[in-house]
Amino acid sequence: MNRPPQPVLDADALARQIEPLRPTLLRLARLQLRNEAWAEDAVSETVLAALQGAAGFRGGAQVKTWIIGILKHKLLDQLRLHARETTVAADDDDGEALDGELYRRDGHFRELPEKWADPCSELQREQFFAVLEACMERLPGRQGRVFLMREWLEIDSAAICQELAIAPTNLWILLHRARLRLRECLQLNWFVAASR
Amino acid sequence: MKIPNSCRDISGLLLAREDRTLSLGERLAVRAHILTCRACRRFEKQTLILRDALRQWRQSRQQDQG
Numbered sequence: 001m002n003r004p005p006q007p008v009l010d011a012d013a014l015a016r017q018i019e020p021l022r023p024t025l026l027r028l029a030r031l032q033l034r035n036e037a038w039a040e041d042a043v044s045e046t047v048l049a050a051l052q053g054a055a056g057f058r059g060g061a062q063v064k065t066w067i068i069g070i071l072k073h074k075l076l077d078q079l080r081l082h083a084r085e086t087t088v089a090a091d092d093d094d095g096e097a098l099d100g101e102l103y104r105r106d107g108h109f110r111e112l113p114e115k116w117a118d119p120c121s122e123l124q125r126e127q128f129f130a131v132l133e134a135c136m137e138r139l140p141g142r143q144g145r146v147f148l149m150r151e152w153l154e155i156d157s158a159a160i161c162q163e164l165a166i167a168p169t170n171l172w173i174l175l176h177r178a179r180l181r182l183r184e185c186l187q188l189n190w191f192v193a194a195s196r
Numbered sequence: 197m198k199i200p201n202s203c204r205d206i207s208g209l210l211l212a213r214e215d216r217t218l219s220l221g222e223r224l225a226v227r228a229h230i231l232t233c234r235a236c237r238r239f240e241k242q243t244l245i246l247r248d249a250l251r252q253w254r255q256s257r258q259q260d261q262g
């Protein structure tokens with residue numbers, strides 16, 4: 001006698017698997033969108049799309065990978081939807097000050113950059129990732145959004161410019177500041193602490 | 197165009213490299229400067245560590261454990 005084919009996960013079972021992931025989805029959505037209401041919309045749409053697509057899902061261990069993939073699409077939808085609001089917002093950052101802390105007027109570094117130890121060793125990975133997320137959260141809104149589009153959604157610079165209708169030089173300035181800030185924040189909150 | 201040669205210019209290019217392809221001239225300027233500048237060598241190392249850390253973070257956030 002043939003055994004019946006592996007049952008496809010039904011929507012109820014899938015919903016039970018998705019529920020515990022909701023806080024993670026929301027955290028990542030907030031990090032990308034920097035707006036509570038948009039983040040909640042993105043997560044609701046993600047869960048809905050997942051449940052509607054339940055029949056197409058094979059089940060097994062990769063629920064999270066699958067649903068994060070859906071979330072990333074929904075995050076991009078939200079960014080498109082609100083592109084105008086996010087790009088006209090006033091520049092909330094003083095790049096000059098950042099520059100002055102790092103470099104002397106002649107363009108040399110004020111201090112020799114420190115030697116960083118690998119932050120992703122088994123023992124401390126999760127702690128490091130928590131600090132990394134906190135530092136990304138602390139980036140000013142526009143910088144944070146484009147930085148996460150690059151590093152979390154993995155969209156290339158030209159495509160980001162198209163999505164947000166901004167000029168490449170504007171994007172590069174935002175990303176440059178974001179990267180400098182992130183480096184500074186990790187230096188202070190991770191690498192200094194780790195070297196003690 | 198002025199040839200980039202201060203640590204500010206060079207570290208700026210090292211950051212830009214994460215988001216765009218540098219021109220040949222820019223790549224040469226970076227290489228030449230880094231040969232003699234310990235600070236920018238350190239800075240480059242940091243950018244590579246951060247690049248790798250972000251990759252690992254991304255992975256961990258989309259896998260089932262984590």
Ligand SMILES: [Zn+2]
Nearest residue numbers: 203233235236
């Ligand atoms: Zn230098």
